[in-house]
Amino acid sequence: MSEPTFAKGLEGVIADESKVCYIDGAKGLLSYRGYEISDLAKNSNFGETAWLLLFGRLPKQSELDEFNQRLVAGRKLDPSIVGALKALPKTTHPMVALQAGVAVHGGLNPVEGGPSEANVNRAIEMIAIFPSIVAAWARIRAGKEVVDPRDDLGHGQNFLYMLNNEVPDEETGHIFDVCLILHMEHSFNASTFAGRVVASTLAPLDASLAAAVGALYGPLHGGANEGVLNMLEDVPSAEEAPAWLDNALENKVKIMGMGHRVYRAKDPRSLVLEGYLKRLSEKKGDSFNYDRLKAIEKRMAEVMEEKGKQIYPNVDFFSGSLYRLLGIEVSEFTSIFAIARVVGWVSHIIEQWEDNRIFRPKALYTGERDLSWKPINER
Numbered sequence: 001m002s003e004p005t006f007a008k009g010l011e012g013v014i015a016d017e018s019k020v021c022y023i024d025g026a027k028g029l030l031s032y033r034g035y036e037i038s039d040l041a042k043n044s045n046f047g048e049t050a051w052l053l054l055f056g057r058l059p060k061q062s063e064l065d066e067f068n069q070r071l072v073a074g075r076k077l078d079p080s081i082v083g084a085l086k087a088l089p090k091t092t093h094p095m096v097a098l099q100a101g102v103a104v105h106g107g108l109n110p111v112e113g114g115p116s117e118a119n120v121n122r123a124i125e126m127i128a129i130f131p132s133i134v135a136a137w138a139r140i141r142a143g144k145e146v147v148d149p150r151d152d153l154g155h156g157q158n159f160l161y162m163l164n165n166e167v168p169d170e171e172t173g174h175i176f177d178v179c180l181i182l183h184m185e186h187s188f189n190a191s192t193f194a195g196r197v198v199a200s201t202l203a204p205l206d207a208s209l210a211a212a213v214g215a216l217y218g219p220l221h222g223g224a225n226e227g228v229l230n231m232l233e234d235v236p237s238a239e240e241a242p243a244w245l246d247n248a249l250e251n252k253v254k255i256m257g258m259g260h261r262v263y264r265a266k267d268p269r270s271l272v273l274e275g276y277l278k279r280l281s282e283k284k285g286d287s288f289n290y291d292r293l294k295a296i297e298k299r300m301a302e303v304m305e306e307k308g309k310q311i312y313p314n315v316d317f318f319s320g321s322l323y324r325l326l327g328i329e330v331s332e333f334t335s336i337f338a339i340a341r342v343v344g345w346v347s348h349i350i351e352q353w354e355d356n357r358i359f360r361p362k363a364l365y366t367g368e369r370d371l372s373w374k375p376i377n378e379r
Contacts, residue, residue: 006364020053020347021187028265032185041272046155046177047071050127053185053347074128075149077136078108082146090141094134094335095217099210101133106206113202115353122205123346130342134335135162156180164327175276176326182269182315183337185344191215192348199349200358212345213338222334225316227256229330232292241295249303257317258300266312273318280325289321
């Protein structure tokens with residue numbers, strides 16, 4: 001038997017089969033269960049797209065109504081979770097708080113890992129509870145009272161209400177729902193793969209999701225949109241953005257939000273987010289970030305064209321500025337990502353359990369061999 005091919009970071013390695021998501025990086029195509037992301041962003045809503053990912057087809061009206069009712073019923077946090085969050089130091093990063101909240105939830109009516117109706121129900125419960133944990137911690141660390149969810153608000157509207165204690169209008173709620181749809185799923189990314197690996201051991205769903213949250217926390221994965229906003233702090237204006245970019249490239253500074261590991265065309269999610277950022281910027285009379293981002297994008301295209309290359313904005317380039325206009329702090333961005341991606345995580349975990357095999361890759365050993373042990377007084 002020949003030795004397996006070594007691929008650093010598992011690049012190009014097919015680790016399993018999946019029906020959840022398809023990506024064609026060369027064409028800039030992303031689809032959930034066969035439906036292109038642009039169609040879902042234009043025509044669908046949070047509940048319908050979540051159902052699609054979890055169950056593999058678009059729901060009937062009665063199914064969607066029941067699903068949405070279950071999401072509403074699952075929003076309220078158990079007091080033990082609120083208590084655990086209040087016990088955390090106020091300096092705790094929102095992703096650490098989310099991971100802790102998910103872990104505590106795992107102690108409430110524990111469900112064993114593996115294929116079962118109970119775990120499908122648990123998956124729906126987790127989709128409902130993620131926004132409540134994120135909003136609760138944002139309030140707690142700001143020294144404010146936790147805002148209970150409302151039954152009469154949509155998924156996105158309710159989260160923004162719990163976060164800011166103000167009911168956003170329906171258009172704002174819809175924009176946030178679309179943001180969540182765009183971030184729901186992206187095949188075997190690092191956090192999804194981490195969740196599937198843990199799930200393959202038949203660990204409980206909550207434990208698998210806690211692992212996925214930990215993977216998303218990293219700045220090379222979910223933390224990238226924070227980096228775009230931090231980058232913009234160094235760009236004085238749209239007029240000065242081209243000179244700033246030239247200087248940054250000359251000094252080999254990484255331009256956050258540009259380029260993608262998978263896409264070789266413009267990230268289809270960034271196209272939708274760009275439109276909503278422009279729309280919300282005009283509505284709120286604040287286009288400062290939008291104008292600077294577009295100036296950076298334009299100059300980057302010119303520079304890359306001169307070099308015979310193509311680098312496009314990814315999903316993180318516009319999303320952070322959009323979140324800021326929605327009243328979300330920069331430090332919360334990655335946990336907002338998790339509110340959406342939990343749908344993809346649970347969908348993949350349920351799929352993993354349908355035909356499970358524990359992940360057990362090999363490592364290419366490069367250390368010492370044939371060493372002789374010496375007594376401690378001779379070393």
